[in-house]
Amino acid sequence: MRKLFIRLALAIVVLFIFPSLVAIGWWMTQPHDDNWRVADWSSSGVLPAKPMVDDAAIYVLAARTGGLKGALSLHSWLVLKKPGAASYDRYDVVGWGTPVRKNAYDYDGRWYSNTPVIVGEIHGEQAAALIPHIEKTIDTYPYAKPGNYVIWPGPNSNSFVAHVLRANPQTGMMLPSNAVGRDFPTEGRLLSIDDDWKNLRLSLFGYLGVAAGTSSGFEIQFMGLVAGFDIRNPGLKVPGFGTLSL
DSSP states (O other): OHHHHHHHHHHHIIIIIHHHHHHHHHHHTSOOOOOTTTSOOSBOSSSOSSOOTTOOEEEEEEEEOSSGGGGTOEEEEEEEEOTTOSSOEEEEEOSSSSSEEESSSOTTBOBTTBOOEEEEEEEHHHHHHHHHHHHHHHHTOTTOSTTOOOSSSSSSHHHHHHHHHHHOGGGOOOOOTTSTTTTSOTTSOSEEEOTTSSEEEEEETTTEEEEEETTTEEEEEETTEEEEEETTTTEEEETTTEEEEO
């Protein structure tokens, strides 16, 4: 039994603690803002400023968050462009007041001065068909009341976006493995199978868990951190760094 515990502790150090320390060390060398008052929240130019009116689009964006937690996690949000609309709608969850916010920031705004990346996007008829379902999922998000937000292990901003994507598997999108909080079981089930039956998830309220399937590959989750490997786009999932492509 003692050898088992030693091996388990060694695995935790190798898979989670050491990579996290490396990520923190790297982050400390990078220019970043820790204070929200002085941070840049302006449009990054990642999305077109004037979208095509006839086009429908769905975007998932993510950027490193502020402070030391930016070494290990991202902040993610949804951007919807309805057909016939001349502008976007952005949906985030934040940690103060009513968690779910609509158009509280620029649609592609920087987060704590960090430029976002597009995690995934859908256009045209598929996007137009999915937007009403996504809006319904947003409206029925189970952690939308003041006080529901928990920065770690969730439900937080990433828990919200992951909840919407799991409820709408036709998007084919999944948040990066370093979006801490995405694995919090917002549906209230410790064991779940995604609606498209392509992914099985077991999560002990975001503290411990495993996931396996064509969407997630194979993952081990420990205290919100994720280690594993990606099957669809071969790569290693490393805490703090996300998926390192092979």
